[in-house]
Amino acid sequence: MSRDQTELRTPHPRLSHPLMGADIGTLLQQFATHRPLPMHVLPFVAMTLASALVRTPFSLCERAWTAARTRHQEMPSPVFIVGHWRSGTTHLYNLLSRDPRFAFVSPLATGLPWDFCLLGRVLRPLLERALPEHRFIDQVKVASDAPQEDEIALASMQTLSFYHGLYFPQRLEWWFDRGVFFDGASVREIRCWRRQIRYFYRKHALMQPGRQLLIKNPVYTARVKELVRLWPDARFIHIHRNPYVVFQSTRHFYRKLLHELALQPYDESHLDELILSRYPRMMQRLIDDVAELPASHAVEIGFDTLEQAPLETLRGIYAALGLGSFTQVQPHVEAYLAELGEYRKNQYLFPPTDNQRVSERWRSFIEHWGYATSPTQARLDPEVGGVVR
Template identity: 50%
Template sequence: MAHPLCGADPGTLLAVMRRAGPPEKPGAAAMIAFSVLARWPFSTAERLALAGRLPRAQEMPAPVFILGHWRSGTTHLYNIMVKSGAWGFVPPVATGLPWDLFGLARVFRPLLERALPEHRYIDNIPVTPDSPQEDEIAVANMSASSFYHGIYFPRAFDDLVRRGLFFDGCAEGEVERWKERFVYLMRKLHLHQGGRRLLIKNPVYTGRLALLREMFPDAKFIHIHRNPYDVFVSMRNFYKKLLAEFALQTYEHVDIDGTILDVYARMMDALETDAKDMPVDRYVELRYADLDARPLEAVEEIYRRLGLEGFKEARPKFESYLASVRSFEKNRFAYSDEAAAKVESRLGRFLDKWGYARPGAPSAPAAGERPREGESDASAKGQAGAA
């Protein structure tokens, strides 16, 4: 299978390699280099051809962003909401060939679709030509500021992940370049998706709420959170599988546990700060447990809280999709006292904030929360983010 970086531009590839060094896999390196250089004239031609066709950012309906740490249910929510047919989204072809979305991607679409994996590498969620994707792989093909470059080039893992998630060490010009490339991608997606309002899911943006509000003042946000114990053990699998599949350099030195805990804490601290003054019709929180147990009710509440239209008309489509995935088998991971102790030591304030407990143990209400009449403490936890 082709490496995702086959869809990059030469400048992005060179900028990352200046920091991390060249790939250590000659075959993959040759394939990436050939694809990047062979596509470059066509990518350039596409950018020139689209210069007068793309809408300006302020002419587009402001996107709705789904936020949440990886493995917190963002994909499940994205898959449900896109089934309405009213949203523009990120199709698989846009992640691999963001520079070539209207040219080479259309020419080679049948081949690209046949090359799609049957399911995602990190879990059993099916992948089809119409499956909505997070845009971070596309961003990694357009900008040197993406956490995926830490996975691709793990020799500089810590540096690239921090730069890609929090812009640590990035000069002002690098951040501005990321913003320009990101907005350009949104403009292309808006045209590609027929002018529909974009629904964008990317865990990276959980720590960038303030920046996204600055770029899209009328944007709306949905934050979904899940028990940090579950997130932690699932993220171990996430990193191990992605590194094994996509790393172009050795990665035995990578501290996966430390990365998970550090990133989670920084993301959630940033989100808490950035969301303090959010209007009630621009930002909504929900628990993955609520979405999992009562998906239709959870999605309806999102539509109501954010003032989104079309839930009633889309309800049959949501119901049909949910029926089709009812037998979906989730990944299951073993818990250990060692893993739980790490979570409690580093993420205890989030356990308290949302009222989470070790899996299998009774849950307390989130901080400052009281059960509703006729509701137990354990069941009340499912209402914490929707209040």
């Protein structure tokens, strides 16, 4: 079905949209590239531009303030959590962030990546009241101190991010390939991404001194080699999950985020092919990149193993990557696990046609991680609670 034959969904941007924290240059470039936008979106466009203009002097002050305080700063190489979307990266991130030795990205830094050190301190009470109770895509609580991934923040600082495809979904596939694989990106754009990620991380090191930065971002599944260029001593934790669950959950992820973030009319008819085609490329890129790392720089775990034996799994991660003793961290992790209580994950149906496509298109990775290649025989994790039907 072509785009013009498909019923388009109408965007309804909110003031909580991530682009409200973007700089004027990123906004002008993106709005100019994707014009014309629907008439009812134009007031939102005007508000984002006005917000960026008002913040520009504060952003410049923060840049100078940061430069003066980090000129001779030595920042430990980060620990990166990678894995395809909906593979358990957030759960692992929440567990590891209980370690007080780690620094991580806060909701405030996500919403105000240019200004969270200075202006953000003043606006913090107001911004915290505006936080949603749960994430858009599931029932994971959003607290003022909850760790966040850095991709939304970086999308507000430059243009190489797949989130721009969610903001402007009429070119979702194009933005995905640029934002994840750097396809078609110029040397200048890649240098800009490197400059902004360094700047964003330096500010976190400044605000949380003496701590090692812990970052979770599914995009980095396909960008291990690039990150090693920036931080040669970086560590990587890859978490994988039953691919039949990943497909259904990722489809849900895109539908939810497009509903919340799109600034253009969009349809969902291309989502399945986007997921089916990009998953193998991301996974193969990860396998190839990790193969070049020292054994002590990367570790791989399964989501089901983490859920069934969280403490033992985390202890193994600490030992494999040389992160120090897990013993002193264990009480913090146990307290967090107790807080989860009766949390219920999203439930999905598993139509035979979907199962067959996943089995055919992702077979080599299903076999690589030891999952059943026949969906009728694949016992899934507790999210599904049974056999794929």
